[in-house]
Amino acid sequence: MKEKILVTGGTGYIGSHTVVELQNAGYEVIIIDNLSNSSADVVDNIEQVSGIRPAFEKLDCLDQEGLAAVFAKYGDIKAVIHFAASKAVGESVEKPLLYYRNNLVSLINILELMPRYNVKGIVFSSSCTVYGQPDQLPVTEEAPIKKAESPYGNTKQINEEIIRDTVASGSPISAILLRYFNPIGAHPTALLGELPNGVPQNLVPYITQTAIGIREKLSVFGDDYDTPDGSCIRDFINVVDLAKAHVVAIKRVLEDKQKEKVEVFNIGTGRGLSVLELIHAFEQSTGVKLNYQIVGRRSGDIEKVWANPELANKELGWKAETSIEDTLRSAWNWQLKLRERGIQ
Numbered sequence: 001m002k003e004k005i006l007v008t009g010g011t012g013y014i015g016s017h018t019v020v021e022l023q024n025a026g027y028e029v030i031i032i033d034n035l036s037n038s039s040a041d042v043v044d045n046i047e048q049v050s051g052i053r054p055a056f057e058k059l060d061c062l063d064q065e066g067l068a069a070v071f072a073k074y075g076d077i078k079a080v081i082h083f084a085a086s087k088a089v090g091e092s093v094e095k096p097l098l099y100y101r102n103n104l105v106s107l108i109n110i111l112e113l114m115p116r117y118n119v120k121g122i123v124f125s126s127s128c129t130v131y132g133q134p135d136q137l138p139v140t141e142e143a144p145i146k147k148a149e150s151p152y153g154n155t156k157q158i159n160e161e162i163i164r165d166t167v168a169s170g171s172p173i174s175a176i177l178l179r180y181f182n183p184i185g186a187h188p189t190a191l192l193g194e195l196p197n198g199v200p201q202n203l204v205p206y207i208t209q210t211a212i213g214i215r216e217k218l219s220v221f222g223d224d225y226d227t228p229d230g231s232c233i234r235d236f237i238n239v240v241d242l243a244k245a246h247v248v249a250i251k252r253v254l255e256d257k258q259k260e261k262v263e264v265f266n267i268g269t270g271r272g273l274s275v276l277e278l279i280h281a282f283e284q285s286t287g288v289k290l291n292y293q294i295v296g297r298r299s300g301d302i303e304k305v306w307a308n309p310e311l312a313n314k315e316l317g318w319k320a321e322t323s324i325e326d327t328l329r330s331a332w333n334w335q336l337k338l339r340e341r342g343i344q
């Protein structure tokens with residue numbers, strides 16, 4: 001009998017890739033998603049990629065009764081991976097209350113229900129955003145949590161505290177917090193990828209939309225930072241490598257391998273790359289010339305951040321493996337496939 005895993009936000013970018021890797025690892029997946037930032041077609045695409053159609057419940061995690069009904073319907077859900085959240089940094093500054101309600105109450109609902117349905121543990125989608133601008137690089141899990149630069153980043157920090165306090169209060173659940181760096185790329189089949197609503201906020205989808213002609217040119221937000229080429233530095237991690245980290249974390253929870261009831265891991269490559277280096281890597285990997293222009297800084301941007309992933313490498317036995325060139329090619333192939341399918 002396959003162990004059942006509930007994946008909230010499972011039709012989203014990282015969620016959908018994680019569902020496929022869970023299925024490949026032999027788990028049965030139930031997806032909850034309100035489709036506010038994704039489409040139900042993703043369920044079909046997941047089935048095309050893995051050959052297994054996951055159960056799908058269109059539901060908002062703010063609806064606690066609806067959530068309880070899903071736990072009851074599927075009976076023995078063993079663990080939860082919680083992706084469902086609003087995640088646009090800029091939008092969170094304009095609509096803080098929407099972000100606090102959605103990102104905090106959704107998690108609270110999940111945490112309250114888990115013990116009632118004997119769910120063992122939760123793997124939580126956190127972010128390197130919690131570090132702000134680290135004092136030391138590469139950044140380790142011991143680095144101090146700094147004042148968040150945005151309500152979005154603050155919700156990630158508060159969510160981590162909510163989980164810690166819940167476990168400390170005697171809740172029987174355990175938790176693994178995965179702090180992602182910058183997820184990029186798409187599935188090698190080009191059937192899953194990042195499909196932002198409207199104008200992309202993140203760098204790589206903006207690059208591929210510029211390369212295919214949807215956007216006229218890419219604005220590079222600043223080249224006057226204290227970095228070798230003046231542009232910001234990030235730790236860009238392949239989305240399939242990131243998805244695989246969730247499978248390892250779930251296994252660790254279910255097999256009681258955790259050393260503490262709440263564990264935190266940086267999920268990054270350990271390598272910093274600047275925005276300009278990424279642009280040149282894209283041009284080299286795809287042979288497509290990119291039209292870009294240096295403009296002023298974007299407020300709230302961190303200057304430079306990349307992971308020290310040694311704890312995840314050692315404790316989880318997980319390591320990012322995909323090259324930046326293959327990752328950028330996968331992003332470009334995804335964009336071409338979207339065009340072929342008449343989606344973008």
Ligand code: WQD
Pocket residue numbers: 087089127128129181182183201202203204206218219220221222232233234275298301
């Ligand atoms: C990366 C770099 C920009 C767009 C955020 C969240 C993080 C995660 C990923 C959700 C920055 C530059 C970008 C553009 C540019 N979100 N850039 N032109 O801000 O590092 O991280 O998204 O999980 O939690 O904080 O990602 O891709 O927006 O920006 O020059 O059109 O690219 O200035 O230096 P970011 P990003």
